[in-house]
Amino acid sequence: MNTADNAPQASMESTDASNTTTAPRAVDWENPRVAAILTAAAKCFSRSGFSATTLAEIGKELGLRKSIVHYYFASKAALIHEVQSFTYRKFLDRVREATASASEATGPARARRALEALWEALQADQTASGLNIEVWSAARRDPELKRRAAMLQQDQRQIIDEAIASAGDVARKPSLEGLPVLAQAVLNGLSISECIEDSPEQAKKAYETFLHLLEQTLKAK
Amino acid sequence: MNTADNAPQASMESTDASNTTTAPRAVDWENPRVAAILTAAAKCFSRSGFSATTLAEIGKELGLRKSIVHYYFASKAALIHEVQSFTYRKFLDRVREATASASEATGPARARRALEALWEALQADQTASGLNIEVWSAARRDPELKRRAAMLQQDQRQIIDEAIASAGDVARKPSLEGLPVLAQAVLNGLSISECIEDSPEQAKKAYETFLHLLEQTLKAK
Numbered sequence: 265m266n267t268a269d270n271a272p273q274a275s276m277e278s279t280d281a282s283n284t285t286t287a288p289r290a291v292d293w294e295n296p297r298v299a300a301i302l303t304a305a306a307k308c309f310s311r312s313g314f315s316a317t318t319l320a321e322i323g324k325e326l327g328l329r330k331s332i333v334h335y336y337f338a339s340k341a342a343l344i345h346e347v348q349s350f351t352y353r354k355f356l357d358r359v360r361e362a363t364a365s366a367s368e369a370t371g372p373a374r375a376r377r378a379l380e381a382l383w384e385a386l387q388a389d390q391t392a393s394g395l396n397i398e399v400w401s402a403a404r405r406d407p408e409l410k411r412r413a414a415m416l417q418q419d420q421r422q423i424i425d426e427a428i429a430s431a432g433d434v435a436r437k438p439s440l441e442g443l444p445v446l447a448q449a450v451l452n453g454l455s456i457s458e459c460i461e462d463s464p465e466q467a468k469k470a471y472e473t474f475l476h477l478l479e480q481t482l483k484a485k
Numbered sequence: 486m487n488t489a490d491n492a493p494q495a496s497m498e499s500t501d502a503s504n505t506t507t508a509p510r511a512v513d514w515e516n517p518r519v520a521a522i523l524t525a526a527a528k529c530f531s532r533s534g535f536s537a538t539t540l541a542e543i544g545k546e547l548g549l550r551k552s553i554v555h556y557y558f559a560s561k562a563a564l565i566h567e568v569q570s571f572t573y574r575k576f577l578d579r580v581r582e583a584t585a586s587a588s589e590a591t592g593p594a595r596a597r598r599a600l601e602a603l604w605e606a607l608q609a610d611q612t613a614s615g616l617n618i619e620v621w622s623a624a625r626r627d628p629e630l631k632r633r634a635a636m637l638q639q640d641q642r643q644i645i646d647e648a649i650a651s652a653g654d655v656a657r658k659p660s661l662e663g664l665p666v667l668a669q670a671v672l673n674g675l676s677i678s679e680c681i682e683d684s685p686e687q688a689k690k691a692y693e694t695f696l697h698l699l700e701q702t703l704k705a706k
Contacts, residue, residue: 312626313625313626315537316626397621397622398622400618400621400622400680401534401623402552402622403681404615405533405537410681414682417678417681439694439697440688441693442691442692442693442695443694445688446675446692446695448674449674449678449691450671450674451672451674453669453674454670456621457669457670457673459621459624460634461638463636463655467666469663470664470670471663472660473661473663473664473667475648477698477699477701477702480705481698484705
């Protein structure tokens, strides 16, 4: 056990205590070693699942002793929570960048371009997709992981909502109120389909059908 | 370890050896004790996950010794595979029944009714939903579980496909080819959303939006 006075450890306590939107971070993502541990941990967790991965294995990926990993993260639970937030924030940053590129278009075309960008960002980050599936399962038994997962779902939905809102008034009809939740469910559901059936083309075709339904409906109004 | 000569054990071997559509069953689902073990196991696995659940715990649910569970199932892996197939078959039977009730309607209304029935069947079976999430995670590391999950996905999709086909020629346009995969992704994705965000109403609204998009598109053709 590491007992350094100034150990910048992430712990359940530190995250629970600060429930504001910009919670002060217990670990510093800008610290290159912290970022390296989080990146290696994301890879290991995504590959082997949370329960089968040890802190020693994560250290081994980087040629670090387990005690170094422990210096930054008090427990595997704390590391899991941090990895999830870290991976998802990086993913959301890329999504924001990608959807911003759709802002040249207007109306329904813009919503379509933004949703296409979201799809591509997800395809490009297989570690995040794998980690998501592990999180959905583990969050059923880990309230803190569930709380964080719910917050990140909301963040992703806000990006989708903004992109859809840019399609104009048509997208604001009461009958389309559930669209951001639906689009997110489509993305999550197709990542499962891809994973279980090894069928990226089938998933892509289904996503195109979704965009087609959306386009037809936005046009019809 | 049970060494009875005629032990009706399910094992990885017995299921791997027979890769036909109607694989001879190693365990008899009609045997009341087998059905009771599978039902109890589904409950335990859905609640605690695969790795945290022991055969002893499953036995305890039924007041049976672990050795009795072992008599029917050679290993936890074999039990997991069997529970998944058992739970999902029961679910598909209910779905078939439910979608059959939609057959009085015709055209787009029939597709809608069938998809509503599918939603209700999923809502009514929280054990199956929970088990699904565990399976998606575990299947990433268990090829046999993945193979079975993929087969069951296909079965569910066929039911969806038949329901949609009944909506008439419009549903057969190339632009709607991905519809069964999409509908399944929506159902799976919304079960995750419900689970992570404890939000059945939000999920229901998103599903209604999906049905609305589908209806608008089928009408527009």
